[in-house]
Amino acid sequence: MTTLLNIGDFSRMTHLSVKALRHYHDVGVLVPATIDPFTGYRSYDTSQVPAAQVIRRLRDLNMPLDQIRAVLGAPDAGTRNSEIASHLDRMERQLQQTEAAVLGLRALLAGPASRTAVEVRTIPAVTALTVRDVVTPAGAPAWGTDAYHSLAAALAEAELTAAGSPGALFPAEFFEAERGELTLFIPVAQAGPAVQLPGLPASPVQWSNIPAAEVAVMLHEGAPDDVDRTYGALGTAVAERAIGVDGPIREYYLVSFADTDDEREYRTEVCWPVFSTAAA
Amino acid sequence: MTTLLNIGDFSRMTHLSVKALRHYHDVGVLVPATIDPFTGYRSYDTSQVPAAQVIRRLRDLNMPLDQIRAVLGAPDAGTRNSEIASHLDRMERQLQQTEAAVLGLRALLAGPASRTAVEVRTIPAVTALTVRDVVTPAGAPAWGTDAYHSLAAALAEAELTAAGSPGALFPAEFFEAERGELTLFIPVAQAGPAVQLPGLPASPVQWSNIPAAEVAVMLHEGAPDDVDRTYGALGTAVAERAIGVDGPIREYYLVSFADTDDEREYRTEVCWPVFSTAAA
DNA sequence: TTGCTCCTCACGTCACGTGAGGTGGC
């Protein structure tokens, strides 16, 4: 047996506000059992209570209404559970980022970072295995992990060894517009016609030339979430010397997730483009 | 020495997007060092980098811009740190609620709750110590804790003993509009002119009469975050019997935070107003 | 002169909340 309820009763029974219930109707997340065609009054059914309870908990978990609609409309329990599980994974990653932000904030308020030296360096052109994609800062870590595995697999497939640490190119718009085409690469050889380029299996990995560059370099020690501190220090040093030029920023991953599980051991070189000193 | 930077350079150095920087300027969270009066070009100073880094981390912690402005403008480190600490407290509570939602969701998907019996009961009027305030569901737990301590203190002060479990009245609008005047009370005696009412110290606590009521009662066992499941079951039972009437819903806290640290041991009676059976 | 960087509106997003103004049902 089921019984119809007006929106007020249904609200008290589910602890969802009347405004929220009307909104869930509008967007199709929870449609009333019947609607009076003349007055527009919504009537809910007691059998809709469990769905409302699920919605309330998913909203407490910050799941967007679009996804909630998908969860409720899932054809089977397996699909539904995997939708929920992947949301919980996202929340878990968010929590880790929150913890990193707390640590980073403490460190920041505790005082300025220990000064790391800036070095100007000439990087020669290399031939490299690369993966390229349009990415946002939020999606970059996951993308980088995937891309690195693709590169490592292609390297093994082609029976080659890396000629240096993996690196990445960051165009200005990646930071300024939070969206840009990143290039992750593993150098394989000095650039030049003498290099033999083995064919690659079908994969996102491609051969590319990473151009030479004159850069100011600063070593970032620690978690990647705090790399902005090194960007700040390095950018300041470059600006004060008035030697900056256009061009992508580079990072080289001397020690990264591929080498250790402890982010505090990470070592990243940040490279800012500067005037060629060769001309000086 | 400090140096001026255009918005693009400052964006790359701080990993704040250009759009975000313009917004922070608009709302006064981070005002450029100088603004060209003719072109409107913003110029930032290298000395503003640390503030930008703090802003980025506070935003990662979901702190609203208004509060960030207050943190940055705090007159001393003590004020600033306490603003941050109270925000971290809020986040901590939020995290606990998230964990509760995950557990609640699992329980919900695992199947229906074990059926608890519904009992119809006549509650006599009582004289009680009360605290009354307009509260939202989000603020209710903290309010309830405070209010309970005020009541307990007043009870001890007046050298009285409780004549029953503490309870609360919830008007319909508290659920329907997520805002309403709650009344937390501790019964002291049967209502009547014979009762001697001791004076109360200056505090939010007042003497009130809690009216009699005819209610359907269901026992909620477990965490208060899941009490909506009992509301759903009880409301369904009342609706199917078509015996519901207007009036505030009540809860009685048989076992609560005052008695145990384990929320699973909580026992709450939820009371839904119904027709008087005395007339039947 | 040509891109490039920067600028200012105006509007969109997401999940509702906040009134305003009005109507059916007991």
Place this chain on the structure above:
DNA sequence: TTGCTCCTCACGTCACGTGAGGTGGC
């Protein structure tokens, strides 16, 4: 008949993102 409940716009909130359309500086 009077409250009460419910209804539908229209607009606000928050922290930006997304174009559109335009201008200064090298």
